[in-house]
Amino acid sequence: MTGGAGARPAVAVTGLGMMTPAGNDTESxxxxxxxxxxxxRTVPGLSGCVVDFACTVDGIDLDAAIGGRTAFRMGRHVKFALLAAREAVADAGLDPMSWDGTRVAVVVGTSSGGSANVTEQALALDRRGAEAISATGTLLTIPNMAAAEIAIKMRATGPSMAPCTACSSGVTALSVARDLLTTGQCDIAVAGATEATVFPLAMIGFARSGAAALAGPGDDPALLCRPFAADRAGLVMGEGAAIMVLERERDARARGARPRALLAGAGATTDAHHPTSPHPSGAVAQRAVEVALRDAGWHAGDVEHVNAHGTSTPLGDATEAALIGRVYPHRPPVTAPKGVLGHCMGAAGAMEAALTVLTIEHGVVPPIANLDAPAVEFDLDCVTKQPLRQRIDRAVSHSFGFGGHNAVLALERA
Known part of the structure; x- marks a missing residue:
């Protein structure tokens, strides 16, 4: 049980579902x-773009996996979320056909929603006129539709929300879901985030902003995302979704469910500094960490693992590395999944929180891809080359987004 919540009931993670560039389910x-x-890898749909590579979800026919006649009205990000939600609910041992839907909340964040569909519809209008616009065009674009479609498919008539805090949207969604549970507004929360931003407008925009890694002649895209490396050169785009089922721990155990981990604490702050750059001091992001630790009832020295935001951008990684060095002087092992998954934008924080649950569950910290050792100025114990096998009872997951949104989760062994 978490020690800092007082009268607040402990919240358990009872189900996980993932659709990522590394695999089409949680295990893969x-x-x-x-x-x-x-x-x-190079993506055919990005041909001619200054950035023509990304980490994409492959090896699955999304429409066939969704089934039925409704996939036509769903954007790619919605399909990711729905498939991940199905896995999470099944993993939790729950059945939407038999639960009390009035007590089920759905909270699914996204950074850009169906922005790819907006550009498709705009091009259709420009090239072929109004008759080319889809009757479902609005449904394909608005950012709440992932939460809405999950609620429809799962007969969930409790609160339904779609938080947007840029790259920290997933952690924000999980934090909101936890609040809904602890305040009694629901008994089950299906929560996480989704994103599908691998399309030319987004890729070119990130390149022009200076945030994206650029490939030179002969460069292998798979080697370009290097979180915390001295020669880190920018982010590589990813896509996908991660969804968790959250329940009050006592309720989960009463129905015989096995909590995979406890969501012990959450913290959020805003830099109020710059639209894209983190505050160079990292002080406001650090306060989000401290709020999460206080909420969990932990001291910084209790943290045994840090799942870092780690975007592979020069300023972002430097700011986070300094923060980690200040807050956790005992140097817990650090990983950064974006080296493998790319930066999945609004979905990134939910993916990383899910991976933190799995680290606690398996006693394994994944390595940071493409990293031999952190930059010499970073006082970090980065896991490199091979997974680290070590019992982890308490871990934190950092998530920092454009606009200065900082969100942190504290997760512990159940």
Missing amino acids: TWNGVCAGISPA
């Missing part, structure tokens, strides 16, 4: 991240 994603090899 975990295995891929532990292997430490990025699947980044």
